[in-house]
Amino acid sequence: MGAVKNQPGLDTPDRLSARYGGVPVIYVESEEDNYVFGECWFKDHLARVEFRPASQQCNSSGCLAVIKAVTNERMSGNAAWGIVDRDAVMSQDMWHLVHETDDDAYQNSKPFGAEVKALCRWEMENYLADGEAMEKCRAEIEMQPPRPTQEVYDELLNHCQVLIPHAAINAVCHHHKIEGLSDGYTNGRFPTRAESETCVKNDRFPKLPPSAVADYAMHVSHVDAFDLPGETSTNRVNALLRRVHGKALLDRFSFAHSIRIDLKGLLANRMREMERVPAEIAQFVGVIEASN
Numbered sequence: 001m002g003a004v005k006n007q008p009g010l011d012t013p014d015r016l017s018a019r020y021g022g023v024p025v026i027y028v029e030s031e032e033d034n035y036v037f038g039e040c041w042f043k044d045h046l047a048r049v050e051f052r053p054a055s056q057q058c059n060s061s062g063c064l065a066v067i068k069a070v071t072n073e074r075m076s077g078n079a080a081w082g083i084v085d086r087d088a089v090m091s092q093d094m095w096h097l098v099h100e101t102d103d104d105a106y107q108n109s110k111p112f113g114a115e116v117k118a119l120c121r122w123e124m125e126n127y128l129a130d131g132e133a134m135e136k137c138r139a140e141i142e143m144q145p146p147r148p149t150q151e152v153y154d155e156l157l158n159h160c161q162v163l164i165p166h167a168a169i170n171a172v173c174h175h176h177k178i179e180g181l182s183d184g185y186t187n188g189r190f191p192t193r194a195e196s197e198t199c200v201k202n203d204r205f206p207k208l209p210p211s212a213v214a215d216y217a218m219h220v221s222h223v224d225a226f227d228l229p230g231e232t233s234t235n236r237v238n239a240l241l242r243r244v245h246g247k248a249l250l251d252r253f254s255f256a257h258s259i260r261i262d263l264k265g266l267l268a269n270r271m272r273e274m275e276r277v278p279a280e281i282a283q284f285v286g287v288i289e290a291s292n
Helices: 013-020 031-041 063-075 087-091 103-109 131-142 149-176 193-207 212-224 233-240 246-256 264-273 279-291
Strands: 025-028 050-053 080-084 116-118
Touching: 025 031, 025 063, 031 050, 031 264, 031 279, 063 080, 063 087, 063 116, 080 279, 087 149, 131 149, 131 264, 149 193, 149 212, 149 233, 149 246, 193 212
Parallel strands: 025 050, 025 080, 080 116
Antiparallel strands: none
């Protein structure tokens, strides 16, 4: 171990302990997720828990890889957990959970077992869509003073509304097994939801069976059910982040402000600095740490 301790970059005791001390492992879907969780939000926890991309265990990535990695580790007697995006329930056609707006009911369902947390929000990026952190990054990049929080969330609410048809048509495409719309599909094209809806219909309906018209209307109503009309823009955005696509939202925000760098790493670090690490995820990690 002495030789290992002298290796460059391994001079932090907590980090060394996490890598070699037999702490519980949490598998995540990708290298990006691993960076956000392990290198940003919970980097001070690495003496008590370790994050790993599932590809390190089973040579593939994504939600099914996380589930497989956790299963394999536990069959070998190792302490392992996992985190998957909410879109995992759609990938497995668990439509009742795709549409579940009661967070307690959703979390208590544990669709992939007690050891794998299915996040309440659609993707990891939906947690990075934190209005205050996004605005701090934008202001620094553009060298401008930050806007009022209300103004930022008003903008984000408009982006979410535009992305409701995008989320609905992608659910229809998944159901009918055809390619959905890209995350950047709405960038710079649709200032309003009505324009977005018209275009996604014209784009995808010709490629779908006639029944898709009714399917789309149903999915729009299900996505709309996550909204909280009459609430503040902040509350409405946070509610809709359970269902609209987070990557698409970050893409729209970056395009709107001519930001030409990937914001994800910056946002993850800003959220940690601003003490805005999502409570939902911190609680899950805390339970695992306490169990060791």
